[in-house]
Amino acid sequence: MRRFALPLLAASSLLLVVAASAATRPHYGGILRVALRAAPASLDPADPNQPGSLARSNISRLMFDTLVTLDNRGRLHPSVATSWEAEPGNQRWHVYLRRGLSFHDGSAVTSDAVAASLRAANPTWKIFPLGDAVVIECDAPDPNLPAELALSRNGIAKRDGKLLGTGPFAVADWQPGKKLTLTARDDYWGGRPFVDSIVIEMGKSFRDQMISLDLGKADLIEVAPEQAHRAAMENRSVQSSAPLELMALVFTRDRQSAEEGRLRQALVLSIDRAAMNTVLLQGGGEPAGGLLPNWMSGYAFLFTTDVNLPQARQVRGEVRQASPWTLGYDPADPVARVVAERVALNARDAGLSLQLSGSNSADLRLVRVPLVSLDPRVALASLATALGLPQPKFPGDSGDSLYAAETALLDSQRVIPLLHVRVAAGIGPTVRNWTASADGIWPLQDVWLSAEKP
Amino acid sequence: MTSANHNAVYNAPIPPMLIPPSRWLRAACPLLLAVLLLTTSAARATDWAGPEEQLAHKIAAVTGPGAVAFDVTNRSSLTKADSDDIRRGLLVQLAALGLRFVNAEQAAATIQVTLSEDLRNYIWVAEIHQGTNQPAVVMTSLPRPDAPIPMREPAGLTLRKTLLWAQPDRILDAAVLEGSPAHLVVLDPKQVALYRFQDSRWQPEQSLPITHVRPWPSDLRGRLVLRHDHLFDAYLPGVFCRSSATAPLALNCYPSDDPWPLGSDQFSLSAFFTPARNYFTGALAPGLGKQTTAPAFYSAALLPREKYTLGLFAAVDGQLHLLDGITDRAAGRLGWGSDIAGVKSNCGSGWQVLATRSGDGPNDAVRAYEFPDREPVAVSQPVDFAGSITALWAESAGGGAVAVSHNLETGRYEAFRLTITCGQ
Numbered sequence: 001m002r003r004f005a006l007p008l009l010a011a012s013s014l015l016l017v018v019a020a021s022a023a024t025r026p027h028y029g030g031i032l033r034v035a036l037r038a039a040p041a042s043l044d045p046a047d048p049n050q051p052g053s054l055a056r057s058n059i060s061r062l063m064f065d066t067l068v069t070l071d072n073r074g075r076l077h078p079s080v081a082t083s084w085e086a087e088p089g090n091q092r093w094h095v096y097l098r099r100g101l102s103f104h105d106g107s108a109v110t111s112d113a114v115a116a117s118l119r120a121a122n123p124t125w126k127i128f129p130l131g132d133a134v135v136i137e138c139d140a141p142d143p144n145l146p147a148e149l150a151l152s153r154n155g156i157a158k159r160d161g162k163l164l165g166t167g168p169f170a171v172a173d174w175q176p177g178k179k180l181t182l183t184a185r186d187d188y189w190g191g192r193p194f195v196d197s198i199v200i201e202m203g204k205s206f207r208d209q210m211i212s213l214d215l216g217k218a219d220l221i222e223v224a225p226e227q228a229h230r231a232a233m234e235n236r237s238v239q240s241s242a243p244l245e246l247m248a249l250v251f252t253r254d255r256q257s258a259e260e261g262r263l264r265q266a267l268v269l270s271i272d273r274a275a276m277n278t279v280l281l282q283g284g285g286e287p288a289g290g291l292l293p294n295w296m297s298g299y300a301f302l303f304t305t306d307v308n309l310p311q312a313r314q315v316r317g318e319v320r321q322a323s324p325w326t327l328g329y330d331p332a333d334p335v336a337r338v339v340a341e342r343v344a345l346n347a348r349d350a351g352l353s354l355q356l357s358g359s360n361s362a363d364l365r366l367v368r369v370p371l372v373s374l375d376p377r378v379a380l381a382s383l384a385t386a387l388g389l390p391q392p393k394f395p396g397d398s399g400d401s402l403y404a405a406e407t408a409l410l411d412s413q414r415v416i417p418l419l420h421v422r423v424a425a426g427i428g429p430t431v432r433n434w435t436a437s438a439d440g441i442w443p444l445q446d447v448w449l450s451a452e453k454p
Numbered sequence: 455m456t457s458a459n460h461n462a463v464y465n466a467p468i469p470p471m472l473i474p475p476s477r478w479l480r481a482a483c484p485l486l487l488a489v490l491l492l493t494t495s496a497a498r499a500t501d502w503a504g505p506e507e508q509l510a511h512k513i514a515a516v517t518g519p520g521a522v523a524f525d526v527t528n529r530s531s532l533t534k535a536d537s538d539d540i541r542r543g544l545l546v547q548l549a550a551l552g553l554r555f556v557n558a559e560q561a562a563a564t565i566q567v568t569l570s571e572d573l574r575n576y577i578w579v580a581e582i583h584q585g586t587n588q589p590a591v592v593m594t595s596l597p598r599p600d601a602p603i604p605m606r607e608p609a610g611l612t613l614r615k616t617l618l619w620a621q622p623d624r625i626l627d628a629a630v631l632e633g634s635p636a637h638l639v640v641l642d643p644k645q646v647a648l649y650r651f652q653d654s655r656w657q658p659e660q661s662l663p664i665t666h667v668r669p670w671p672s673d674l675r676g677r678l679v680l681r682h683d684h685l686f687d688a689y690l691p692g693v694f695c696r697s698s699a700t701a702p703l704a705l706n707c708y709p710s711d712d713p714w715p716l717g718s719d720q721f722s723l724s725a726f727f728t729p730a731r732n733y734f735t736g737a738l739a740p741g742l743g744k745q746t747t748a749p750a751f752y753s754a755a756l757l758p759r760e761k762y763t764l765g766l767f768a769a770v771d772g773q774l775h776l777l778d779g780i781t782d783r784a785a786g787r788l789g790w791g792s793d794i795a796g797v798k799s800n801c802g803s804g805w806q807v808l809a810t811r812s813g814d815g816p817n818d819a820v821r822a823y824e825f826p827d828r829e830p831v832a833v834s835q836p837v838d839f840a841g842s843i844t845a846l847w848a849e850s851a852g853g854g855a856v857a858v859s860h861n862l863e864t865g866r867y868e869a870f871r872l873t874i875t876c877g878q
Contacts, residue, residue, distance in 0.1 A: 073573045229800050235760055283800030283876065294529075298570040298577030301529060302591060374573060399577050399593045438573065 026433060030449035032195045035218045039177040039203035043163055045155035046121035052386060054245070054370045054423055055222070057152040058442045059200065062182055063104075064155025064165035065190075067095055067114070068146050072438045074374035076146050080109065080156055080166060090143040096133045101189055103158045104170035117156045143397060147375035151382070168193045168445040178202055194433075194448035210236075210426065219428035219449070220442070225284025226335060228424035237427040241440040243286045243293050243420035244371045247339065249327070250387050251364045251414050259319045263352065264413045269312035270350035271343060273305045277419055280338050285421035291383050291406055293420040296376050299403050303410070303417075312350035324353035328362030339418065340366045368421070374439050376402055380409075387415055502540050505596045509578050510547030512592035513565055516582045519552025523561035530571040531598075537569055540578075571598055611801045613808070613822045613834040615857070615870040619649070619656065625858045626676035627847050628869040629686065640869065641678050641688055643670055646695070646705055662705035666693045673732040679715050680850040689714040692729030713739045717756040717796050718852030721763065725754065733770050743779015751775070753846065755796035755807045757825060764825065766807060768794050788830060791818070793846035795855040801876035802833055808855050808872060810843050811836065818843040820857055822874055834874065841868075 038055035045060040067081035084095045101109035111129035118127050118134065126137040138145060148154065158164040163171075168190060169182035180200040184193040204212070206227065212218035213236065223231050223238055232238040255261045273287035286293065289303030316322070329340040343366070344354040369386045373379045380392050380402070389412065392405035409415065423440040430450045435443055524545065528537040544567060545555065558564055564583040571577055575595040582590040618628050623642045631637040638649040638656050645663050649656035676690040685703060688695035694710035697703050713724035714734070723742060725734040728750075736750045742765045748754075751767040758764075765777040774785040774794075791810030798805055806822040807830070819836035820843065844867070845858040854873040861868050 075574065229804065233804060278800075286876075294570065294572075296572055298572035298575065298595070299579050299591075299593060301568065301570065302579065302581065376572065399575075399579075399595045400591075403591060403593065 026194050026448040027450060028194050030195050032198045032447060032449060033218045034198060034200045034220045035204045035209040035212050036200060036202050037204060037206060037222055041176045045153050045157060052370060054440045060152040060155050061441060062169040062444060063167040064157050065167050066155050067149040070147060070150045070374045084146050090141045091138050093136045093145050094133050095136060101166050103164040103166055105164055109166055113158055114156055118154060121153050144375060144377045147373060147378045151372055169198060193445040198444060213426045213428060219431050221426040223424040223426045225421050225424055226282040228284055229282055231426060239425050239427060241423040242295050242438055243422050244440050245421040245423060246291060246369045246383060246417060247419040247421055248367055249364050249416040250367055255413050261413055262315050262319050263322050266312045266316040266350050267347055267352055268416050269308045270346045272307040272346055273418055276339055276342055280342060285419040288417035288420045291409060291417055292376055292380055309349055316351040324355050325364055326357040326362040327354045327364055328357050328359055329366040331358045336366050380406060384409060389414055502543050505578060505594050506540060506543040506547050509580060509594040510544055510551055513548060513580050513582060514551040514553060516590045517563045520562045521554045521556045521560060523558040523564045524555050526567045528569045530569045530576055532569055540569060574598060611822055611834045612875045613837045614873050614875060615837050618869045618871050620866045620868040622866055625867040625869045627678040627845060628856050629678045629680055639678055639686055641676050643674055646688055648703065660703055662703060664695060665707045667709060668692055671730050671732060675732055677714055677847050691727055716754045718848045719850050720852060721756045742777050745777050745779055748777055749775050752792040753794050755794045757796055757805045766794060768792050793843060795846050795848040797848060797855050797874060798852040799874040801874055806833060806874055810846060817841060818859060820872060
């Protein structure tokens, strides 16, 4: 048998070569030009002062690998870590590191360096090196720890004066908030990226980005969700994600009385989410009754998104006096402004008074929070953190427990989900091998540039 | 004992007519259950028994044994066959736990099971309504096999129908005028009727008779087109009617062979209708690209392409013809009926074709298709109608279509608005 195996193997390899040569193989080289609206002042993935956004995650993942990654179905895969195991109780975890990795300056990735990196991002964890592994002790049992390690904030970084990562690209030039130039690492453990470098222009409005794409000055841009359909109809190549950014109203304090709870309920009932999505977002999202979208939880349809003005008025009528609320929003976000105005209008129809405000001390705020993980428990916990809500409790790993945890957050009446918004990217004609990921992350290390436009 | 019975408060009595069948069912129940068990166990391609049993136990723990109303909705990628299979399995499991299935009016609890899914699992959710309490929710999950998942907009779209109006006389077309209040215009062989939306229903406002000299042909057809400078035009075989612009409306009808507009407002394409028949002659005005004629056809749908407009014509010869401005290609017999309409949505490629189903069955269906290349791809489940479809026209604004069906049960004509929403 063994004697015949080699010729067969050779024949099959030849077939593979023939088959592969029939298609265009990826090109190495070129500069990928990207435009972004966000203008981060820091590249540190663990910097708590930077607002969480998909753009920030996209940038971070180019430079900073995580210990594990999640695929498009939320399943764990090894990355800087090759394996992991929990001690009984899921509070203490051993994570085993891949050998032979280096930071961008050539220094070795050690368990000491990994432990130091994780400590910066997770001050409440106890982390210490143990040979080729790191041991992580959480402050409570955490069966979802491996999925948490896949969050971009847990990207492995060396912070010795200069910020260094282990990712496929290294920083060549960094002008905070303006421009980032990255060069491909020839020695990247996961394989050299196809493009030679990536130049990211930051702080560009959606309009300026679109002009850059149309003029051929950018290869990849963000497209506002409400513009995605139109942009596609105008013959641009636009890729939209699943709805993954939560737009919600968040009360800055707990309800103080049963009456206030009824007023909040009246507000929930008054909001016409479908109209917001259709008219304001041009179908760029989905009405949200829950915090997690249905494609992630499987049960979000249980949370109603229907407007019920008669009931809203009835509930409002049960409270004799209601002080006006102030509603804060990001004045730099044009969609946030129109959504806030629509919320105020809907509320008025129910007899509630909402005054728009650009102040941070408003009674409730309109926020946009991306889903940072494809693991629903980690995504929900991250949402709770971003929204200033108590951490959800998951008594088990069943769907019931996830549902119960999310229901408890909603029952607190601190948050009112409005919409789940798609994230769209405009892609230039020379960009190849673009594969949209479920979490909206741009797979730039897999992209290549063709020499000619189609 | 007797008086106690008299004073007790019970559910509404079961109508006498229902008693014999239910007694018969009760007697036959073990036999039916055995047959059901045998058929399900023999025919099941996938073994859902474990999760069915798990969910059934969770449901029964809430309801206890007794009479329940039960329904299953599929929101997942499971096929209808699988969904039906699971429904049967759940019924068997619940019956084994002492639950009996009755109408909602007679039930102590209502159980709505939804077959859903997340990224990795099938999620089966049961909502249990008992009295006026908040519904109890129980669920179970099982791993979903690997399959490509939609990263962009889901390929599947949902075609929805909304009843606009029903009447004994044949409806030729209907149109909704958005506004405050909204108005409904209904075209029938004798008149154009105007209704105002008030108190949650359409209230008659005005009736405008249609005058015509020649008798209508059999299988009368007609189309309403909303206008900007006046309210609407009505096209009928050999007759054209134009409304006035302001209330009270007037309608001016006169003999005319003017071509009828095809598709929605954004296409300036018209076609000549055969006055004494039920189809278009095929002569186009001004034409589609360089083509000024199509085969004689019953209906058309127009789909914008990057550099041209693709015209689909449900031809009298039974074939679908595709005209791209230069060539005429017969797509063959696709199992489509005579009525098609192009609809602009915010889903998928942006434009879909609604097509009736061919065949001689009593009930029609409409389904949405896309033409990614030159072959149709079904993108929605069929929407069924309780009778034959007698008209299907694109709305003037292009965002939907109006279908008229002749309900075989009620004998009334029903006008529905058909719209497409993204996702399943």
